[in-house]
Amino acid sequence: MTDRNRMTMQDLARLAGVSKMTVSRALRDSSLVSEDVRKRIKSLAREHGYRINVAARDLRLQRRKTIAVVVEMSPTDERPMSEPYPLALLGGIAQELAAADYAMLVKVSGKITDDEVYGSDGVILLGQGAHEDAAEQLGRMGVPLVVWGSPTRAHQYVVVGSDNRHGGQLAAQQLLGAGRRRLVFLGDTDHSELSDRLEGFRPEVDRDGAELVAVEPCDFTSASAFEATGRLLRRGVEFDGVFACNDLAAAGAINALNATGRRVPSAVSVVGYDDAPMAAAYVPAITTIRQNWHSGGRLLARKILQLIRGETPASEALPTSLISRST
Amino acid sequence: MTDRNRMTMQDLARLAGVSKMTVSRALRDSSLVSEDVRKRIKSLAREHGYRINVAARDLRLQRRKTIAVVVEMSPTDERPMSEPYPLALLGGIAQELAAADYAMLVKVSGKITDDEVYGSDGVILLGQGAHEDAAEQLGRMGVPLVVWGSPTRAHQYVVVGSDNRHGGQLAAQQLLGAGRRRLVFLGDTDHSELSDRLEGFRPEVDRDGAELVAVEPCDFTSASAFEATGRLLRRGVEFDGVFACNDLAAAGAINALNATGRRVPSAVSVVGYDDAPMAAAYVPAITTIRQNWHSGGRLLARKILQLIRGETPASEALPTSLISRST
DNA sequence: TCAAGAAATGTTATCGATCACATGCGCTAT
DNA sequence: ATAGCGCATGTGATCGATAACATTTCTTGA
Numbered sequence: 001m002t003d004r005n006r007m008t009m010q011d012l013a014r015l016a017g018v019s020k021m022t023v024s025r026a027l028r029d030s031s032l033v034s035e036d037v038r039k040r041i042k043s044l045a046r047e048h049g050y051r052i053n054v055a056a057r058d059l060r061l062q063r064r065k066t067i068a069v070v071v072e073m074s075p076t077d078e079r080p081m082s083e084p085y086p087l088a089l090l091g092g093i094a095q096e097l098a099a100a101d102y103a104m105l106v107k108v109s110g111k112i113t114d115d116e117v118y119g120s121d122g123v124i125l126l127g128q129g130a131h132e133d134a135a136e137q138l139g140r141m142g143v144p145l146v147v148w149g150s151p152t153r154a155h156q157y158v159v160v161g162s163d164n165r166h167g168g169q170l171a172a173q174q175l176l177g178a179g180r181r182r183l184v185f186l187g188d189t190d191h192s193e194l195s196d197r198l199e200g201f202r203p204e205v206d207r208d209g210a211e212l213v214a215v216e217p218c219d220f221t222s223a224s225a226f227e228a229t230g231r232l233l234r235r236g237v238e239f240d241g242v243f244a245c246n247d248l249a250a251a252g253a254i255n256a257l258n259a260t261g262r263r264v265p266s267a268v269s270v271v272g273y274d275d276a277p278m279a280a281a282y283v284p285a286i287t288t289i290r291q292n293w294h295s296g297g298r299l300l301a302r303k304i305l306q307l308i309r310g311e312t313p314a315s316e317a318l319p320t321s322l323i324s325r326s327t
Numbered sequence: 328m329t330d331r332n333r334m335t336m337q338d339l340a341r342l343a344g345v346s347k348m349t350v351s352r353a354l355r356d357s358s359l360v361s362e363d364v365r366k367r368i369k370s371l372a373r374e375h376g377y378r379i380n381v382a383a384r385d386l387r388l389q390r391r392k393t394i395a396v397v398v399e400m401s402p403t404d405e406r407p408m409s410e411p412y413p414l415a416l417l418g419g420i421a422q423e424l425a426a427a428d429y430a431m432l433v434k435v436s437g438k439i440t441d442d443e444v445y446g447s448d449g450v451i452l453l454g455q456g457a458h459e460d461a462a463e464q465l466g467r468m469g470v471p472l473v474v475w476g477s478p479t480r481a482h483q484y485v486v487v488g489s490d491n492r493h494g495g496q497l498a499a500q501q502l503l504g505a506g507r508r509r510l511v512f513l514g515d516t517d518h519s520e521l522s523d524r525l526e527g528f529r530p531e532v533d534r535d536g537a538e539l540v541a542v543e544p545c546d547f548t549s550a551s552a553f554e555a556t557g558r559l560l561r562r563g564v565e566f567d568g569v570f571a572c573n574d575l576a577a578a579g580a581i582n583a584l585n586a587t588g589r590r591v592p593s594a595v596s597v598v599g600y601d602d603a604p605m606a607a608a609y610v611p612a613i614t615t616i617r618q619n620w621h622s623g624g625r626l627l628a629r630k631i632l633q634l635i636r637g638e639t640p641a642s643e644a645l646p647t648s649l650i651s652r653s654t
Numbered sequence: 655t656c657a658a659g660a661a662a663t664g665t666t667a668t669c670g671a672t673c674a675c676a677t678g679c680g681c682t683a684t
Numbered sequence: 685a686t687a688g689c690g691c692a693t694g695t696g697a698t699c700g701a702t703a704a705c706a707t708t709t710c711t712t713g714a
Contacts, residue, residue: 008700019664024702034662049468054446055385056700059669064382066432071414087398087414094435105393106433108421119381141376222608251608258610278605281549281578283585335670346694351672361692383670386699 007050015048016041027052067097067304068105068120070134072127086276089148092297093124100305118143122304144307146300150192151315152199158307160300162291163317164193168200170289170322171243171271176208178269180241185215186228186253187245194245197273201243213239218249225252233260240268247272247279250286254327270327284326291320334377342375343368354379394424394631395432395447397461399454413603416475419624420451427632445470449631471634473627477519478642479526485634487627489618490644491520495527497616497649498570498598503535505596507568512542513555513580514572521572524600528570540566545576552579560587567595574599574606577613581654597654611653618647 009027013020018037025033026041033041044050058064069090094104105120117123122144125135135157138145151159175183183205187194198215205212214237218228225244229252232239242257244250250272254264262268264284272279275290296318306313336354340347345364352360353368360368371377385391396417421431432447444450449471452462462484465472478486502510510532514521525542532539541564545555552571556579559566569584571577577599581591589595591611599606602617623645633640 009702010700020700021665021702022663025663028702032662037662051445051468051470052442053386053700054442055382055391056669057442057702058382059380059386059671060700060702062669069433071418087417090414090417090433091398091435094433098434104433104435106396106417106421106431107425108418108431115379115381115384118378141378143378221604248604248608251605255608255610276605277548277575278578278603278608281575281582281605282609283582337670347671348673348695349693352693355672359692364692380670383699384672386701387670387672389699 006053007048008053009050012041012045012048012050016044064119064121065101066103066105066120067093067122067124067301068107068117069093069124069126070117071106071108072125086293088293089126089297089300092294092299093301094297095294096298096301096305100301102301102305122146122308124148124300124304144304146303146307148296148300150196151317152196153192155315158303158313159315160296160303161193161317162296163320164196165200166317167273167289167291167320168197168202168243169204170200170320171197171273172201172204172208174271174287174322174324175241175243175269176205176210178241178265180269181210182213182239183210183241183243184213184232184237184239185243186218186225186249187215188217188219189215191245197243197245213237218245220246220249222248222252222255225249226256227252229253229256242268242270244270244272246274247276247282247286247288250288250327251278251282254282254284254286265327271322272327275323279323280325287325287327288323289320290323292318333380334375335380336377339368339372339375339377343371391446391448392428393430393432393447394420394449394451394628395434395444396420396451396453397444398433398435399452413620415620416453416624416627419621419626420628421624422621423625423628423632427628429628429632449473449635451475451627451631471631473630473634475623475627477523478644479523480519482642485630485640486642487623487630488520488644489623490647491523492527493644494600494616494618494647495524495529495570496531497527497647498524498600499528499531499535501598501614501649501651502568502570502596503532503537505568505592507596508537509540509566510537510568510570511540511559511564511566512570513545513552513576514542515544515546516542518572524570524572540564545572547573547576549575549579549582552576553583554579556580556583557586569595569597571597571599573601574603574609574613574615577615577654578605578609581609581611581613592654598649599654602650606650607652614652614654615650616647617650619645 009020009023013023022033023041026038027045097104107114107117123138125145125147135145135147139157146158146160149159149161150164151161152165185198185201189195189198202212214232216228216232218224242253244253250270254270257264257268264270272286272288275288279286279288299316299318303313336347336350340350349360350368353365354372424431434444450465452472452474462472462474466484473485473487476486476488477491478488479492512525512528516522516525529539541559543555543559545551569580571580577597581597584591584595591597599613599615602615606613606615626643626645630640
């Protein structure tokens, strides 16, 4: 009740001349308390800056109403900009959780072995792979778990992700439709989502009788794609179509092509991924595969809530669509 | 102890044939419990998937060790990609909080009046302005509060943000140094951070005897900057330097200039803001003002922890630096 | 007018972990 | 032999809110 220690319901009750039970009821808008008493207690609470003790309430109610979201990310001062997921994904999760009155506890990187994570009602893992073992452990402990990643592979846990296979198909169709015959895939296939895209991409190319002339590793930056494209060119690989792992990489590839006099899209076609805001701003505007991060987030949240309710949701792939621009 | 109800320390204690106090001590690695008992209890806990009840612990320990981060954002399915802050900012916050053993509760939009927010030890508000009243209320309730925004203005709460005024100065110096005399500011000055940039920008222009020929509203997208630049051109405004509110807007402006035959940087110079990954990937590579989101996040977290410890940290501006590229 | 029931308020036990304090046990020094 | 000490463990009270049950106050109909 002093400045140091927070006020409790008991304190408020004394102030209002009622029992703490009445205070509890009043603050929860119970119909069991008269209008005027409720008003008086609420205004007293506001006036004295009373804040409920969430831990006490949650203990008594045997609930937490909290979902932990673990984001795989390596943030350092030297390399501050590793941006694995757009905030929109978190936004989607948050929106759906908020609707169900759940809070979102975000844990960025670090070991998952954390009371706070274990203490929550469920865990959403952003970034498959890095946490394979952690995921398994969570499963063993009976913590509801949903993972953002590659939903096509079978796992013991629920996976939500965009339909990368279909994305790969769309990219192939786009490039082939533009008359391209010698295609290049730019990305690291150790990444399960990229490997899925390749699995959609390759058969489509084969079916058409065109050729996948190279799968060149590259990470999600323009500089890396610039270098990867340069490597191919120096190796003498001839190609007229590029499927890049994201829009930034697409831009890097285009830059490398232009630097050697190959024009986009007249000589070479390029397809990116994500439909990031920069894709439309780039010149030439980048043709890309859109994945809807926001609805992906919402889906993740819905799945975890289903698990908590004891249902058994299936893994699910989100639709992807081609945004055809200049490249 | 059944599948439905989670196991408690009491249950574990029975299993191990000790009292729950010993279990409590063992799990916390207290030196007051013998090596073999500790091991036995820990392996039992692992085996049975015991998870501590965080609410109970926090209630007893009178702590929460949780900071709420409120992100201003309007995520909808129609407009899913409003990306007000990079994840790096959250990453910085998370890193610093984790080091102090605090958890991060993220609330995206929605009303701030939420037990979970009030229940945490402190609140970090991302996005001034939108929450002026909420901020005031939090202050009245004695909730430690730190806001990301414009640190130059005086507020009753602590503000951390990049040094937008200095950023504006740097941009002006860059444009003037390139010999530009008729400058344009692209951005909505209702936004307090942009207004700060203008406050740094304008005097520098004046001092040099150059001219600020227009301040044109525009939001943080390339399309909006494209339009804004088009408006200026159509109005017949002549200018040779542009300071855009972010890198995406810079790209939009460049596109609009190129569309009317004005070359960048030969005829017009452009400076962006943020040093987003796309700034370097764009052609021509965009000259920009870098703000270090990650260390900004860390600073926010450090300030809130100081407030919680009863110290009185001051508002603080983060250094900005000019990244000189082609434009 | 008064019994009966509804409405408003109070009392007690409880959630699960932890602290302060007690107890038990083995060992050593006198 | 036993007082005295240190280490390992147990007991009871506690944190703040809420459900279940108990009690009081207010209405209303015969």
